[in-house]
Structures are given as structure tokens and as C-alpha cells.
Amino acid sequence: MERIPIIRMSKFLLVSIQVDMHDRLALALQEDLTAKINETNARGVLIDISSLELVDSFIGRIIGTIASMARVLDAETVVVGMQPAVAITLVELGMSLPGVRTALTVERGMQILERAIGPTVTEGTDAGPEE
Amino acid sequence: MNTTGSTGLRPILERHESTLLANWITAQKAAPTYRPDLIKENELRDQCRDFLRALMQAVQSGSQNVDGSEWQPVRDLLASISRSRGKQGFSTTATATFIFSLKEPLFQLLQQEYANDPKVLAEQTWATSVLLDRLGLYVTEVYQQTRDSLIQRQQEEMLELSTPVVKLWEGVLALPLIGTLDSARSQTIMENLLQKIVESGSETAIIDITGVPTMDTLTAQHLLKTVAAARLMGADCIISGIRPQIAQTIVHLGVDLSGVTTKASMADAFILALKRTGFAITRPTAGR
Structure with a gap:
């Protein structure tokens, strides 16, 4: 079964959804991501959905629950690059995803994550999000 | 015959x-x-x-x-x-x-x-x-x-005429609404605005409703939907130009605008948008 790759970037996790989400894929992502946050002690999760052109209420809810679960695990979630059509669909479905941070681009999303996490206890050489 | x-x-x-x-x-x-x-x-x-x-x-x-x-x-x-x-x-x-x-x-x-x-x-x-x-x-x-x-x-022609999205500043868009908002118009307006947000990468959009003559629950709902959709994409909306009568109507109707930033005039909204993007306007000679 195909899976959505989760990339680790210092203290953040990157998820880029490049394929059409179907329900099982979304559930698998939810499971993988929570496991990965736990495993890597990630402080932030960035989900890029700029290639996602179709959503239904289930996918919308999964995005919301992923954000809530990540918060429970002490990681901030930012959803970036939502397409206008997707945004309209979600709003029409009555899902405005309260509690999920959003940003226009990956770059802005990263800035938001860094600001949200704030100064952390580092080991002197904080490499930052460049890789 | x-x-x-x-x-x-x-x-x-x-x-x-x-x-x-x-x-x-x-x-x-x-x-x-x-x-x-x-x-x-x-x-x-x-x-x-x-x-x-x-x-x-x-x-x-x-x-x-x-x-x-x-x-x-x-x-x-x-x-x-x-x-x-x-x-x-x-x-x-x-x-x-x-x-x-x-x-x-x-x-x-x-x-x-x-x-x-x-x-x-x-x-x-x-x-x-x-x-x-x-x-x-x-x-x-x-x-x-x-x-x-x-x-x-x-x-x-009216539909095209009535939905211009203008760029006020780097990262600040303005949408002056004129005339009554019905479903068809607000749909076009919403799509136009969201498209422009993506194209220009603007993080703030000012929706000015000075030219909207009346406000009912439907109009308010359309506005709120637009704001919610823009937020999902990562842009903030400011609603400006709310006239006193409209403010009264909104409260009487019980429309909840608490999740949206509202300003009385476009100028106030613009100042706020500049502040958010990290700009400030100063008069070169003053303040010295």
C-alpha cells in the first residue's frame, strides 16, 4: 500500500501530499505521523497540500484531527498552500478547521512554526531549518 | 387554400x-x-x-x-x-x-x-x-x-464590474464591495479574492463594505464564508467600512463577527494591515 512520506527536518516534520487522498491513505498518514512525532520528538508539523485538488468532509476532518493529535503530543501544525477551490469546499461543508494554523506558502509556514515554538533549550549550535 | x-x-x-x-x-x-x-x-x-x-x-x-x-x-x-x-x-x-x-x-x-x-x-x-x-x-x-x-x-457586465480586487501594498489586497450581495455575486467575489490571494501571495485582505447598502443574515454568512476560506488558505481578512446602521443590524441579527477583525474605515484597516506586515508610515519631517 502506498504511503505519504514524512520528512524530518531538524525539529520539524514535513508532509507533502502529492496524490489524491483517499480515506485509507489519510488514516495511514494520521497513524504514521503521530508515531513519527513521538519517535523524533518533533516540535512542529508542516503539511503542504498545495497539490491537493479534491477534498471531502472525511479528509477535512482528518486534517483537523491530525492537528489536534499533534498538539496533544506538543507539536504545532501548520497547513500550507490550500487551493481556493479546496478552501471553498471545506467552508461550504461547514468545516473551517478552527485551531489549525494555515499559511500561504511553505516558507511562511516555517516562519510561523519557528515563531510558535519560540526559544527552545538548544545545545549551542542551532542549525535552523536549512538543509 | x-x-x-x-x-x-x-x-x-x-x-x-x-x-x-x-x-x-x-x-x-x-x-x-x-x-x-x-x-x-x-x-x-x-x-x-x-x-x-x-x-x-x-x-x-x-x-x-x-x-x-x-x-x-x-x-x-x-x-x-x-x-x-x-x-x-x-x-x-x-x-x-x-x-x-x-x-x-x-x-x-x-x-x-x-x-x-x-x-x-x-x-x-x-x-x-x-x-x-x-x-x-x-x-x-x-x-x-x-x-x-x-x-x-x-x-x-455588472458582475464583472463589481468585483475588482486591488493590491494596496506588498502583501495587502483590498476588495471594495459595492451593491447588494446575492449568492451568485458573493460566489464570484469569493473565488476572485481567493484566486488573487494565491497569485499575489498576500497575507492580508481588506474587505470594504462601505458600498453595501443593506446587510442581512445571508450577506453576513457569505462574508463569513469568504473570511473562513481565506483563513484556511493562510490569509487574514479585515472587514472595514461598517456603517453605524449596519453595525446595529449585525448585532440585532445575532451575527457573530467575533472571529473576524473589523475596522470602521478602510484607512484603519490599512494601517493594521501594514502593522501586521511589519511596515509603518511616518512623516519624514515630523517626529524630530
């Missing part, structure tokens, strides 16, 4: 053309729908003469079928007359009267022609009446189409 219908009209049109034309124009001028302010008598006379000539040719061809190719010139002529009347502002009745007023003078001539043969007279009257009715209906139909297309074009 087909052949008698044509042969009956033919001698009249051929022999009494000028009488018919004069009587017809008199009848049109006598009608209560006559508008000398909209159409000149010369123009009317030309139209009538052209129509009678085209009618004569069509009748001479022997075909009684108004939809046939022999009647094409008549139909074209009527269509152009009807269209110009529609644009000049004539009413439907006035436009249809153009054809229907031909009945009386034509019937008078028919009566003279067939005075000693009542059977033929009745037949001819019926055939002519049917013919003119069809032409009259055709005129009305074209008139209606002209008006419909006019209304549709105006609606489309």
Missing part, C-alpha cells in the same frame, strides 16, 4: 401599393402606441415601404409558409426592425402594432376587391389574418430575444 391565399393578396399588393402604404402609415400614426419622439416619419415610411416590397416578393413566390426560404427576406427585415425598436425603447405592444396595424387597410382593400364574392372574401380575409398573425408573433419573439440578451449582457 394555400394558392388562393397568395393569389388573393397578390393583385392588391401589386395594384394598390401606394394606397396601402398611405393607409397603413395613417393607421400606425393613429394608434395610441405611436411614438413620434422615438421614430421619425421618414424612417417609418421607409420601413413600411421596404416591408411591403418584401411581402410582395414573398407573396409572388407563391409560398404561404412563413418559415420557408421564400420568406427569409421578410423575416430578416422584420427582425432588424424589431431589434431596432427594442433598442429604441418601444414597448412590446408598440412593436407588434407595426404588423397588426396593417390588417385594417389590407382588409379594406380586400373587401373592395372581392365585394361581389363573399365566399372568396371570407377565405382571403382568413388567410391574410393568419399570415399577419404569424408575422406579428415573429416580431414579438425577436423583440423579446433582443430584450433578453440586453438584460443578460447587463447582468454579466
Whole structure:
């Protein structure tokens, strides 16, 4: 079964959804991501959905629950690059995803994550999000 | 009946053309729908003469079928007359009267022609009446189409005219709303704004509702949906230009705008947007 790759970037996790989400894929992502946050002690999760052109209420809810679960695990979630059509669909479905941070681009999303996490206890050489 | 219908009209049109034309124009001028302010008598006379000539040719061809190719010139002529009347502002009745007023003078001539043969007279009257009715209906139909297309074009123009998204600053968009927001318009507005947000990568959008005359729950809901959709994409919306009456209405209606930043004027909203993007406006000489 195909899976959505989760990339680790210092203290953040990157998820880029490049394929059409179907329900099982979304559930698998939810499971993988929570496991990965736990495993890597990630402080932030960035989900890029700029290639996602179709959503239904289930996918919308999964995005919301992923954000809530990540918060429970002490990681901030930012959803970036939502397409206008997707945004309209979600709003029409009555899902405005309260509690999920959003940003226009990956770059802005990263800035938001860094600001949200704030100064952390580092080991002197904080490499930052460049890789 | 087909052949008698044509042969009956033919001698009249051929022999009494000028009488018919004069009587017809008199009848049109006598009608209560006559508008000398909209159409000149010369123009009317030309139209009538052209129509009678085209009618004569069509009748001479022997075909009684108004939809046939022999009647094409008549139909074209009527269509152009009807269209110009529609644009000049004539009413439907006035436009249809153009054809229907031909009945009386034509019937008078028919009566003279067939005075000693009542059977033929009745037949001819019926055939002519049917013919003119069809032409009259055709005129009305074209008139209606002209008006419909006019209304549709105006609606489309209004839709385009009313949804400009302007860039105020790097990362700040403004959407001045003017006029009543219905579902179709607010859909277009929402799509336009979201598209522009993506294209320009703007993080702040100011929706100015100074030009929105009334606010009801539906309008408020459309606004809130737009704001929610923009937020999902990562952009913040500021609603500005809320007039006192509208503020009262919003509260009375119980619309919850607490999740949205609102400002009284566009200027206030712009200052806030600049602050959020990290800019500030200062007067170079002042403050020193």
C-alpha cells in the first residue's frame, strides 16, 4: 500500500501530499505521523497540500484531527498552500478547521512554526531549518 | 387554400401599393402606441415601404409558409426592425402594432376587391389574418430575444464590474464591495479574492463594505464564508467600512463577527494591515 512520506527536518516534520487522498491513505498518514512525532520528538508539523485538488468532509476532518493529535503530543501544525477551490469546499461543508494554523506558502509556514515554538533549550549550535 | 391565399393578396399588393402604404402609415400614426419622439416619419415610411416590397416578393413566390426560404427576406427585415425598436425603447405592444396595424387597410382593400364574392372574401380575409398573425408573433419573439440578451449582457457586465480586487501594498489586497450581495455575486467575489490571494501571495485582505447598502443574515454568512476560506488558505481578512446602521443590524441579527477583525474605515484597516506586515508610515519631517 502506498504511503505519504514524512520528512524530518531538524525539529520539524514535513508532509507533502502529492496524490489524491483517499480515506485509507489519510488514516495511514494520521497513524504514521503521530508515531513519527513521538519517535523524533518533533516540535512542529508542516503539511503542504498545495497539490491537493479534491477534498471531502472525511479528509477535512482528518486534517483537523491530525492537528489536534499533534498538539496533544506538543507539536504545532501548520497547513500550507490550500487551493481556493479546496478552501471553498471545506467552508461550504461547514468545516473551517478552527485551531489549525494555515499559511500561504511553505516558507511562511516555517516562519510561523519557528515563531510558535519560540526559544527552545538548544545545545549551542542551532542549525535552523536549512538543509 | 394555400394558392388562393397568395393569389388573393397578390393583385392588391401589386395594384394598390401606394394606397396601402398611405393607409397603413395613417393607421400606425393613429394608434395610441405611436411614438413620434422615438421614430421619425421618414424612417417609418421607409420601413413600411421596404416591408411591403418584401411581402410582395414573398407573396409572388407563391409560398404561404412563413418559415420557408421564400420568406427569409421578410423575416430578416422584420427582425432588424424589431431589434431596432427594442433598442429604441418601444414597448412590446408598440412593436407588434407595426404588423397588426396593417390588417385594417389590407382588409379594406380586400373587401373592395372581392365585394361581389363573399365566399372568396371570407377565405382571403382568413388567410391574410393568419399570415399577419404569424408575422406579428415573429416580431414579438425577436423583440423579446433582443430584450433578453440586453438584460443578460447587463447582468454579466455588472458582475464583472463589481468585483475588482486591488493590491494596496506588498502583501495587502483590498476588495471594495459595492451593491447588494446575492449568492451568485458573493460566489464570484469569493473565488476572485481567493484566486488573487494565491497569485499575489498576500497575507492580508481588506474587505470594504462601505458600498453595501443593506446587510442581512445571508450577506453576513457569505462574508463569513469568504473570511473562513481565506483563513484556511493562510490569509487574514479585515472587514472595514461598517456603517453605524449596519453595525446595529449585525448585532440585532445575532451575527457573530467575533472571529473576524473589523475596522470602521478602510484607512484603519490599512494601517493594521501594514502593522501586521511589519511596515509603518511616518512623516519624514515630523517626529524630530
